[in-house]
Amino acid sequence: MEEFDFSQPSRQSSKGIIVIFAVNAVKWLRALFPALVALGFGLFRKNSFLTWSPWMIALIIFVLLLLMLGVAVLKYLNFKFHVADDDFHLDTGIIEKDKTIIPKSKIQNVYIQQNFLQQIINVVSLKVESAGDKKSEIEINALSRPMALQLKKALFDRKSATVETNDIFQDEVEANVFFKISIKRLFLEGLLHNHLKSFAIITSFAFGIYYEFKSIIEDLQINDNLDQLTTYEDGLAQVLYLNLLLGFIVLIISIVYSVVRIVIGNFNLEVIENNKTIEISKGLLNKVSLTLTPDKIQNVIVKTNALKRRLNLHSLYVKQAMTNEKQSKNFGIIALEDVHIQHLLDKLLQNYHTSDEKRKPSSYYKRIMAFYSLLFLVLINLIAVVLFDYNALFVNLFLVPFMALSVHYRYKKAYYNITEPFLTVGSGFIDTKKEIINIHKLQAVKLVQNIFQKRRGVASVIVYTASKSVTIPYVNEKQAKSIYDFLLFKVESEGKNWM
Numbered sequence: 194m195e196e197f198d199f200s201q202p203s204r205q206s207s208k209g210i211i212v213i214f215a216v217n218a219v220k221w222l223r224a225l226f227p228a229l230v231a232l233g234f235g236l237f238r239k240n241s242f243l244t245w246s247p248w249m250i251a252l253i254i255f256v257l258l259l260l261m262l263g264v265a266v267l268k269y270l271n272f273k274f275h276v277a278d279d280d281f282h283l284d285t286g287i288i289e290k291d292k293t294i295i296p297k298s299k300i301q302n303v304y305i306q307q308n309f310l311q312q313i314i315n316v317v318s319l320k321v322e323s324a325g326d327k328k329s330e331i332e333i334n335a336l337s338r339p340m341a342l343q344l345k346k347a348l349f350d351r352k353s354a355t356v357e358t359n360d361i362f363q364d365e366v367e368a369n370v371f372f373k374i375s376i377k378r379l380f381l382e383g384l385l386h387n388h389l390k391s392f393a394i395i396t397s398f399a400f401g402i403y404y405e406f407k408s409i410i411e412d413l414q415i416n417d418n419l420d421q422l423t424t425y426e427d428g429l430a431q432v433l434y435l436n437l438l439l440g441f442i443v444l445i446i447s448i449v450y451s452v453v454r455i456v457i458g459n460f461n462l463e464v465i466e467n468n469k470t471i472e473i474s475k476g477l478l479n480k481v482s483l484t485l486t487p488d489k490i491q492n493v494i495v496k497t498n499a500l501k502r503r504l505n506l507h508s509l510y511v512k513q514a515m516t517n518e519k520q521s522k523n524f525g526i527i528a529l530e531d532v533h534i535q536h537l538l539d540k541l542l543q544n545y546h547t548s549d550e551k552r553k554p555s556s557y558y559k560r561i562m563a564f565y566s567l568l569f570l571v572l573i574n575l576i577a578v579v580l581f582d583y584n585a586l587f588v589n590l591f592l593v594p595f596m597a598l599s600v601h602y603r604y605k606k607a608y609y610n611i612t613e614p615f616l617t618v619g620s621g622f623i624d625t626k627k628e629i630i631n632i633h634k635l636q637a638v639k640l641v642q643n644i645f646q647k648r649r650g651v652a653s654v655i656v657y658t659a660s661k662s663v664t665i666p667y668v669n670e671k672q673a674k675s676i677y678d679f680l681l682f683k684v685e686s687e688g689k690n691w692m
Contacts, residue, residue, distance in 0.1 A: 197340050199276040199347050202284070204269070208314045209335030214265040215310050216334070221261070274333065276347050281321060283331055293331065299323040301513055303345045304483035304523075305338070312480070317341050321348065371466035371533075378506065378528040379459060383452035385500045387623045391447040391454075459527055464537075471540060473526060481523045487541050489513050491660035493629045495534060496621075505530045509537055512660035538629070545629060547617050551608035555651045558667035559604040566596040609665045611676065614683075616656065618663050632683045634658050640677045642670070656680060 197203075264287070273284045281300070283293040300323050307317045316335040323330075336344070460477035471485040492512035501507065510525040526537070538545040570592060577585035599622050606626075608619040616630045635656050642652035652673035654665040665676065 195339060197343050199274075199344060202273040202275045202282075204273055205333050206316050206335040206337065207269070208316050209272070209333075210262075210265050210269045211314060212311060212316070212318070212334040213268050214262055217261050217265060218258075221257075272333075276344075281331075281348055295321065295323055295331070297348055297350075300348055301489060302483060303348050304481065305341050305345065306482070307476075307480040309478045311335070319344060369466055370463055371471075371536075372462075372464040372526070372529065374459065374462040374528050379456055379462070380452065381504060382459075382501075382506055382508075382528045383455040384448065385498065385504070385506065386451045386455060387498065388444070388447045388451050389623065391451045392444060395443050395447045395450060455527070462526070462528075464526055464533075466540070471537065473524070475523075483523060485511055485524070485541065487543065490541055491630070491634055491658040492663070493538065493541060495538075495627045495629070496624050498624045502625075507531065507534050509534060511541070512658070542615070542629060542631060545615055547610050547612050547615065551610055551619065552668070552672070554604070554607050554609075554665075554667040555649070555669060556604075557646075557649050557651050558607065559600060561667065562600045562603060566600055570596060607666065609668070609676075611679070616663075616680070618665060628663055630656065630658060630663060632680065635680060635684045638677055638680045638684060640673060642673075654680070 267287045268285075271284065271286055271290070275282050279297045281295045281297065283295075285291050285293070300321060302320075302322050304320050304322075305317050306320060311317060314335075315337075317338050319333045319336055319341045321331040321333075333341075333344075457477045458479075459475050462473075462475040465472040465474065469486070472482065473485065474480070474482045490511055490513060494510040494512070496508045496510070497506065506527075507529045508525060508527045509529060513524065529537070570589070573592060574586060574589065577588055603620070603622050606619055606621045610617040610619075611632075614632045616632055616635075618628045618630075620626050620628070636659055637657040639655040639657070640652055641655060646652055646667070647670075650670045651667045652670050653667055654673050654676050656663050656665075665673075668676070
């Protein structure tokens with residue numbers, strides 16, 4: 194294998210010009226999408242837009258593409274990186290030159306990614322992320338895979354470290370594929386996924402399309418045809434059936450959307466176990482390879498639901514101190530069995546254990562959830578009446594039972610457990626979520642009690658890690674203070690590093 198010298202300033206592959214150009218083009222396309230839609234309708238109706246002919250518009254687009262290509266070339270020429278001692282150096286900029294230096298000790302993760310375009314031109318991108326602001330995230334768009342792997346190794350190799358930190362690569366010969374997802378389990382995970390989020394996205398998109406193209410719908414007299422339904426004796430029943438049909442169609446689309454998204458994002462998922470680390474590799478159109486190291490993990494979340502539990506399907510998600518929320522979604526392993534979950538918890542949390550005793554929040558928590566659900570129902574009904582008249586109130590036939598079940602199961606699944614050195618917090622409605630935090634990773638602890646909680650003798654405890662906050666909601670006031678004092682003592686007295 195070719196050896197690369199990273200002590201001297203290097204450029205990425207010249208194919209990076211293509212990647213940079215494509216990334217900029219997609220950004221511009223997203224930003225100008227509404228204008229492009231308006232442009233398309235103008236050309237379709239009048240064969241012109243404002244006073245511009247199609248040839249003039251084509252010329253403007255061509256000039257813009259040339260400008261973007263020129264910017265891509267200049268970015269490529271001015272993008273140089275090298276590794277010196279225990280620091281990573283990066284030079285960027287076209288007119289205003291920037292020099293970024295990141296100490297290796299501050300690097301949170303280095304992961305390799307390959308989108309569809311990069312697969313075609315046979316390069317990968319390498320992202321370097323530290324636990325700072327978004328400016329600390331660096332992406333090298335086009336490297337050969339061998340060069341990317343060697344650079345990753347160089348960034349984890351710290352000469353001045355008192356403890357060996359290169360274990361990630363020293364034990365590669367002992368690596369084994371601990372888990373590889375099958376097509377069957379991948380599709381089952383997609384089918385049994387919580388589709389509420391997808392349903393909300395599809396519904397919002399449908400409403401957005403409706404109001405965006407309302408004039409066209411009115412031209413087709415669709416609304417008039419729907420209004421005529423109410424003139425029949427069974428008009429209300431027909432409206433109800435129509436809305437049920439539309440809801441069913443949206444539900445089917447949501448399920449298909451979830452399945453496709455999960456299959457594409459987790460295609461060929463492999464979990465590779467090394468001596469001290471776990472490597473995750475997955476993706477179809479966007480291939481991702483990343484490494485989990487126990488000392489950098491802040492939170493571990495285990496999810497399942499009633500149907501998945503019957504089929505022994507569980508998911509494990511890891512939270513680190515990251516600035517890229519989108520990338521953090523890749524730190525998840527789906528369709529695991531019970532035995533896999535327990536093994537990974539032992540590996541990542543060093544013999545995690547918890548007692549069978551689960552402490553519940555006060556029943557006041559249930560009443561508060563019911564109160565907020567009632568406010569939500571009132572708001573939804575007001576919006577429905579304003580937009581769709583009183584016929585839309587039929588939605589309560591579904592919303593009221595749904596909200597009642599939501600309050601019941603959210604309270605049923607809420608619990609907390611402290612078994613030193615771990616804090617476990619349970620929650621969920623459709624999914625059952627168990628969140629695990631190593632107490633010595635806590636950054637801060639907060640006791641919250643408003644005037645209504647004080648009158649009823651309850652309080653909430655919020656704990657903060659470097660990746661997120663977790664709430665122990667509405668527990669007895671004395672218990673809350675006891676938890677607060679204990680965790681605060683641990684935060685102030687523990688001598689262990691949080692990462």
